[in-house]
Amino acid sequence: MLEGAELYFNVDHGYLEGLVRGCKASLLTQQDYINLVQCETLEDLKIHLQTTDYGNFLANQTNPLTVSKIDTEMRKRLCGEFEYFRNHSLEPLSTFLTYMTCSYMIDNVILLMNGALQKKSVKEILGKCHPLGRFTEMEAVNIAETPSDLFNAILIETPLAPFFQDCMSENALDELNIELLRNKLYKSYLEAFYKFCKNHGDVTADVMCPILEFEADRRAFIITLNSFGTELSKEDRETLYPTFGKLYPEGLRLLAQAEDFDQMKNVADHYGVYKPLFEAVGGSGGKTLEDVFYEREVQMNVLAFNRQFHYGVFYAYVKLKEQEMRNIVWIAECISQRHRTKINSYIPIL
């Protein structure tokens, strides 16, 4: 692809970029959060949200208001915006947007399979599925008994199909295997997405590659952390790491050998980017590793808006909006459970 996105970018994607930047301006500010935190009840929260760009999105909800209703409505709104972007997008932006939905689709598939394993009703689980990752064949996931079944019958027509090549096996789908399946899918998804951005070149690559590298490294850390004390062997663990990112390849090899949090931290100390993150864990306010990673992610996504003519803004916007939704849900939970001591541990965006 030619260099110099300035010349032709706006022809195809200018409108959507403008739109997404406008949407970004509607993210809640620090002042909004300060006001939200003061709310006494969910009704107050609703009234305050009405003064923001959310408008009266809760107007049609019957009383009493619950956190899950707020969450669903917010997701619906985001989904509506995303659908609009997607319906108005041209190639290669539409492929990019499809890649973005893949992660939600993976989550949904895994969620449904777990549900089927525990004999829960499909309806109940469907409610929990992320609307961005919806696809028609989704509900049929529970008829599959092995990964290859799943692939051949159901997922072959979805965008997830290419990611399945690494995880075809005839193992029965028990809990561990599903978890492995998820991680393998995620791994090949991230690698494919990374490759796509890299091949696209231009500003998109400049912006998206660091974000995806961070995502890959985060997954590696989280996988390592979650595998402590499980029956997962070190070799297996290594096969789950996405094969790119700042940690690849030496860091990943070291991570594969790590046996507890301190060893993991030692690995991170080799990397200037991750050292401060691990140092912040457990410090003031008792932050978890997850929180620290979220903060870093928000930072990177906000920075993505500093450059123009690239697709990263769409990714960044959706991720920021997700973070905002997590914040609001957190605050709403704290309010409804009358558990105000930790209400301030949301992650402000702007």
Add this chain to the structure above:
Amino acid sequence: MGSMFRSEEVALVQLFLPTAAAYTCVSRLGELGLVEFRDLNASVSAFQRRFVVDVRRCEELEKTFTFLQEEVRRAGLVLLPPEGRLPAPPPRDLLRIQEETERLAQELRDVRGNQQALRAQLHQLQLHAAVLGQGHGPQLAAAHTDATSERMPLLQAPGGPHQDLRVNFVAGAVEPHKAPALERLLWRACRGFLIASFRELEQPLEHPVTGEPATWMTFLISYWGEQIGQKIRKITDCFHCHVFPFLEQEEARRGALRQLQQQSQELHPTCPPKRFLSQVLGRVLQLLPPGQVQVHKMKAVYLALNQCSVSTTHKCLIAEAWCSVRDLPALQEALRDSSTEEGVSAVAHRIPCRDMPPTLIRTNRFTASFQGIVDAYGVGRYQEVNPAPYTIITFPFLFAVMFGDVGHGLLMFLFALAMVLAENRPAVKAAQNEIWQTFFRGRYLLLLMGLFSIYTGFIYNECFSRATSIFPSGWSVAAMANQSGWSDAFLAQHATLTLDPNVTGVFLGPYPFGIDPVWSLAANHLSFLNSFKMKMSVILGVVHMAFGVVLGVFNHVHFGQKHRLLLETLPELTFLLGLFGYLVFLVIYKWLCVSAASAASAPSILIHFINMFLFSHSPTNRPLYPRQEVVQATLVVLALAMVPVLLLGTPLHLLRRHRPHLRRRPAGRQEEDKAGLLDLPDASVNGWSSDEEKAGGLDDEEEAELVPSEVLMHQAIHTIEFCLGCVSNTASYLRLWALSLAHAQLSEVLWAMVMSIGLGLSREVGVAAVVLVPIFAAFAVMTVVILLVMEGLSAFLHALRLHWVEFQNKFYSGTGYRLSPFTFAATDD
């Protein structure tokens, strides 16, 4: 009219509203629309205010109203606006309204729910019937027999456990867009142990919820084996298909079909319980419009009350509001009236205020459009000179200078007159078209513009580009012909002839009004008009701008800034009049004193004016009057000397006044504050800056915050803008000439290219009359579209610019904000 010159005196009023009577008081104020409430709780977020619960209840009610409205709309009924003025209901009525609407909404929901259930049932039956009657039968039956005939021997050969293998069916309907995916998934998941047939329904069925027609795909799947069957059921479930029992025997199917049709026919007549629904809707129609208005008002009242603060004793609410001094008695009375019931009277009294009050200029339907022109540039500062009253005359006049044509002016005038005469008709008022509304709001403006265009049209002597000779022309061709003895041969040779005004009897004197019609025949018509219009534009421009500078005097006097009279207005006037006023003088002097007799040696004003700045003289150019050069040199030196005065005068004056103030500040400040406190009642009577002393005090306050460099910078910008502006603005007024030239030429072209060709087409009366019909139609349409609408818009735009930029920047700052009183007027309409 008197109130148009500057905005009315507005005072900050503190209202003490007894808690019991606060609601009635505010609702009464909303009906009157006298005051603008200030938010005293700006730091309190929306949900922590006092009346948030009531606001929320109103919102709940509005939500129900929206539901009812939607139902009414779906039933195809129209809501009529309520009759008469409805006051905001007392708070206790809210419960009654709420109960009633809730009950209605509940009933409506029930009726709808029943209807929906019935429709869903009907839909289901129809689908089932469609699936059965879709004619999968023969094909499938064929497949069935084929399968058996082919497979039987094969299967029977081993004689194994498959002997009881038989074909089962799943039949149902699915939305068309899902059908291909379903088919593929079935194929993949079941590995060909099935035969599926998909067909589209011929007639669309009504969707049970939306009522829109939707097509369906019906399908019939035949399969072998129980496990496959379970899989198929799961798959059809997840695609949200409607699955129906499918009997194997043809007769049984037909029987079922008949039964279904019978059932659906039974359902059909009972389907809409119409009468009850229309009863409920009738009640909704009665209740909804007044309810909506009342609740809307109620919500507005609570929102206003939310802006009040609570007194320490909790006995009353304290509101602060801007109110015109003229309306204070009305305000007092309104408060007294609405709080007498409660025994405690609400009070309003003026309090002093440092903030700039809002601008209030009352308009009527005539002045509103002119005030609108001014406000579109910027709402005036409090008590600043308002350009609107002058705009009433200058705007239509400057427009007419560019639009001058009797015929076009008359058309515009008649159009505006029709609107003015019809303004009270409800149909005209209710028209929703935005373009029409724009014209309608400016009808008085259009009226004056048309009138002035007729006037300037007479001066230009143009009516649809033709000259009219109301009076006998001042020029005599006969005299010229007699005097110079033109022979027939001479006339035949010369296409154009010159009329010489120096020959006696040829030029009898100026035409009584406007341009002599004889000019329309002349070859040098255009150059004559150009010279006239150009000079006229400059004269109008300089007069207009000088008037603007003079208006600044009233601002300075009113705000007690007398120093600016001497240090700003005087230098500005000297500069403007010394240079460009002198140019105007030259033009008029030459008109009056140089006659046709001395035309050959007439001096050129342009050369004189250039020489004036170069301090030189050209020997070929005769002076206009004796000692001209001395006068000119004096004027230039005087004008240039004014520039430093303008540049440094005000800053130096301010700094000089500022310095002693600085020195005595620590002690003086406290005294002042004390004095301010003691003076409170006095100040509240005097109001804001209405007397000079107070304004001076405010000035001191401002200066204390000002930095010398900032003052200097500001004044430097102002000076440069004014001096350069004098040149460029004068040149800018030449647009009057350009636009009027363009208008005249366009109408001339239209006449020559369309109408006069049409008139010259045929000599026979009958033919000419027939030909003229389409030609006149074209002429009329083009006159209206191009000359009236297009040219009119462009002339309007330029007149607007001349007022906003050239005129108003001489004195008008337009940095105020409008008084927007708390009123229910919008709700009542």
